[in-house]
Every structure is written in structure tokens, then in C-alpha cells.
Amino acid sequence: MLGRLGLRTRLAIAFVSVAVLAVGFATFLSNRGLHPRVTASAEGRLERSAEHFADVAAAVYREEGGWTPQAKRTLGHLALLDGLRFRLDGALPEPAASAPVLVSDRRVGTIAVAPAGGGLLTPEEEHLRSSVNRLHLAAGAASVVAALLLAFLLAETLSRPLRRIRDAAQQIEEGDLTARVEPSGDSEMRAVGHALNRLAETLEHEEEIRKASVADLAHEVRTPVSALLSRIEAAQDGVLADEAANLEAMHAETLRLARLLDDLARLAEAEQPGLLIEKRVLDLAEVGLREADALGPLFATKGVAFATELEPVAVRGDAHRLGQVTSNLLSNALRYTALGGRVDLRVGREDGWAVLEVADTGVGIAPEDLKHVFTRFWRGEKSRSRATGGAGIGLAIVHELVRAHDGRIDVESRPGTGSTFRVSLPALDARAS
16 A cells, blocks of 8 residues: 555655654653652652641640540641541541541541542642643644654655656656666665666667667678579579579578578577586586687688697586587687787686686777677677678677576787687586596
């Protein structure tokens, strides 16, 4: 029920409840503490009055020589002057007090006294108790008013930045990814504002990537399809004399489409690795050695030096998928390293991690592009990537597969000096292998 109320209403209810509870608790303690003390004081006063009146009665008894009618009239008159009722050798209705009448240490009677008005408290004491109760009610009313004012003031202070955040979130929900909120309020509220802005920036960036990805994919597909279509139309029109060369070109374009579709299929698999990975204990160095042997001739053909430094280290993973990671990183390094360059593959253990590192002396990556290298279809220099056959998917696959192995991948690069990709996986104790 409270969840449907606004912030100001909930704060007002909370503050008023606290104020009412505080005043009620104070009133309860006051009644439990002050009123019994006032009653005890009145009872003590009545006891002293009874003792005093017993002394007076003893004096009258001595003077009159006994409990004569005159003595009783005198006591009645004195009792009225003290605001009391008395009875000799009898009891009075409560509240009352009694005391023995002693003459020469001999008990000659008992005096019982009670307030003439019938109540234990004097008018002054009754007024005091009523005043305390009125003060409690006044304090309660003042506390409720103050709590309401404070609640609405605090709610306004809190809700203002919340309303800004809500408005910005609604704009983002409606598709305006450029919406931002000016962080204000306390530290927690500013943190929420910054988080919303970062979310909007991420969504805006993802939307840009999505649009670029669609454009890139359309371009990748359009080029071979257009080439195939033009050659088919030319063959239909009979303008191509060399049928074998035409078929060879069409075959090449078809292979290009097949490679693109294969890349897309592998990316889809990498994004749901839990269904496709079978983890076993293996030596990461053996995985690196197998891929190095497979790709070594390609490095020699391109004139790029290739060296390995492989230290055995056990991990729990899928040998095929980790081989795919290593192959993609080595192929990527080869693609962007020119003749006379160098690529190094290193595997080892560092601080409880199994590390696979591929370093090259290639063209490098611009600092502003580093954060995008693992984004699907992203390419720093698109014309260069197309020329070398890349579709911007390989590193996205690597990132997903490393993440599926509970690892991480980092990249360091400087334009013109090369790049280093570093895969870190949880290493197993040597005895576990």
C-alpha cells in the first residue's frame, strides 16, 4: 500500500509517526513517573495531617477533660479550618488517614481524617496534573506540525534530483539517447545521476555500433552479391568469353560469403558458450604449440618472424575453443604486421593466472580505438580491414570465449609500434593436472 504513495506522502507519514510515538512515549513515562509521585505526596500530606490533628485532639481532650460535646465541636471547627473531615473512633471513606490520640502515653482514641472535598489532591495539584497533560497535547500537536513541515521540505529536497533523473530516464526510454541529467543532491543521488549518464552514453554508443554493424554487414554481403549478380547477368547476356575465369571469380565471391556466414555462426556460438564448451584439465602451452605449428608456414610465407616461449601451465578449459582464441589472435597479428615484422607467442604462469600473450610489431591501434577492439563488426580502418579480409568479428569471438572460461583479455597498443593481446585464465595447481 505504501509503495503506491509518493515520496513526500511517505516521508510525512514516517515523520508524523515518529513524532506521535515520541510524544506518546514521553506522556506514558510522565504518567508512570509524575502522577504516582504526586499521589504519594498527597497521601503523605494526609498522613501528616492525621498525625497533626491527633496531637490537636489530645490537647483539646486534656483541656476539656474528655470527649465532651464541646471538645467534639472544637475539633470539628478546627478540621474545617484545615479543609478536613474527621471522625473519632471510626473510619472514613477513602481517601482517609488515621492516627492514635495519646494523652500521657495513654491512648484515648483514634482520629480519622479525610479531605473535605472528597478528593485526595488539592486544587493546585489537580491543576498541575491537568497542565502537564495539556502540555503533552500541545507538544504532540507542535511535533506533528513540525514533522509535516520537515517531511515536505526534505521530500522536496530529495525528490527534485529524483524527478530530474526520472525525466531523463523517460527520455531515454522514449528513444532519446542524448538525454543527460545534471547530478545534484547528496552523494548517493549524484552517484545515481552519474550512473544514469553512463548508462545513456553506453546505450548511445551501442546504438551507434548497431547502426554501423548493420551498415558494415550490408556492405560485406552486398559486395560479393553484386559481383555475383553482375557476372551471372553477363553470362546470361553472353558477353563473357572466358567461362572458366568467370566461374572461378564467382566461386571466389561465394567463398567470401561463406567465410562471412561462418564468422557470424562462430560469433553466435561464442555468445552462448555454456552450451558448446566442454572443460577439461589441459596444458595451455600445448594449445599454443599446436596453433603455432599450424600457422607457422603462413608467417614464413609473409616474411614475418615468429617466435614462441611456452611454459607448461594447467588450466580447466576447452582445448578446441582455446585453440580458436589463440588462432584468432595469431591471425590478427599476422594480418596487421608488415614484411620484416615480428610476432611473439608466450604462455606462462603469473600470480595464479595462466597467461597467453600475443605481441606484434604491426601497425598498432589508436588510443581512442582501444575500447572498441572487442566490439563486433568494429574496425579501426575499415578499408584496410576489408582489403585483408576481416569483418570485425574475430576479436569479438575471442572476447566471448575468454569470458566463458572465467578469464579476461587485455590489450596494449601504440600506433606504429605494435600491439600486445594478453589472455589471463585461472591457473590450476600443478598437482591438479
